[in-house]
Amino acid sequence: MTRADRWLLPEGVEEVLPPQAHRLETLRREILDLYQGWGYQLVITPMIEYLDSLLVGSSHDLDLHTFKITDQLSGRMMGVRADITPQVARIDARNLHRAGPARLCYADSVLHTRPQGLLSSRVPIKIGAELFGHGGVACDIELILLMTETLRLAGIRPIHVVLGHVGIFRGLVAAAGISTEAETELFDLVQRKAHAETDSWLDANIGEQSIRELLRGLSQLSGGAEVMAQAKAMLASAPAGVRDALLELQQISDALSQRIGDVSLGYDLSELRGYQYHTGTVFAAYTPAHGRAVAKGGRYDEIGKVFGRARPASGFDADLKILAQLSDRDYPSARVVLAPDHPDADLQALITQLRRDGDIVIQHLGAEPADDELMHELQCSACIVADEKLGWRVDER
Secondary structure, three states: OOHHHOOOOOOOOOOOOHHHHHHHHHHHHHHHHHHHHOOOEEOOOOOEEEHHHHOOOOOHHHHHOOEEEEOOOOOOEEEEOOOOHHHHHHHHHHHHOOOOOEEEEEEEEOOOOOOOOOOOOOOOEEEEEEEEOOOOHHHHHHHHHHHHHHHHHOOOOOOEEEEEEHHHHHHHHHHHOOOHHHHHHHHHHHHOOOHHHHHHHHHHHOOOHHHHHHHHHHOOOEEOOHHHHHHHHHOOOOOHHHHHHHHHHHHHHHHHHHHOOOOEEEEEOOOOOOOOOOOOEEEEEEOOOOOOOOEEEEEOOOHHHHHOOOOOEEEEEEEHHHHHHHOOOOOOOOOEEEEEOOOOHHHHHHHHHHHHOOOEEEEEOOOOOOOHHHHHHOOOOEEEEEEOOOEEEEEEO
């Protein structure tokens, strides 16, 4: 590496400079306060841990996104977390031992081996909420409402929430009786919305016509409120588990329609994001200014099983960097006051009081009086000056 490129950062890794850092930190504090107001308690998980613990019960995609290193003390493989949800699930299963619902939240950095989308950061700041111990639709409804409140707080509008349920696809695949390898092939086609390829694959691999046609129709069920009516008619003869999943989705949709306000609802019954670990309802929030979901989540009831305590669970997360980038609200800073570097007791008392009142007070360390250029550079709008009659006072510029 030459001297000229020593300052370069790896692709997908960025520094956050003061103005952006102020937006991020302000938003982080306000969102965590929002979560606290809903009863969600903050947890902080380790950045790095043994790989067999970090990836247990997780998806293949998470494995691919996880950096692996060798622990110099034990010689065991370790991983830098690429997701926080499995760690929070372990906290609920192994550490809290609560009989009733546990509401937990987090806000911390993760690291990805590759960016998850065009222009995405490899060091996102994940902020999210998880609810353990409640298997009813009320849990999913609460989390979707909290997700939309998160986006409103960030000043992101308009918001469009898309609902789905992996149990519908999973139930139809089970009825088809295909192998795991075939299920993986079909999953890939459906997830890519490759309708023509899906149709050809179904004709070649699914013998029972009724299940074949249900799977064919499922890939087309995406859109507005009319989708639920279409799904109800199409899946009327589907296996009981499929109809139960659709009923859950309808109950969630009905409740959200009454409470979600100005957020529009959509449906995609072939949305299989997180299929390897999601077990029920999945949801994602979109806004026109961003080509990908700005927040997403779903139900994952089985994740705690590998930690010795399977509990119903649902949650969501978002990248705080993306939220701050899309935010259209103001993030005002406190007044910045420049003060002379002087030991006078009255001056020091004034500085202390100003800081307690919320002002930022910077002490000028130079021997010469501060000029306009320095005041501008420090973003000072006032300074403390000596007044023969009043003593020390704040002079607005």
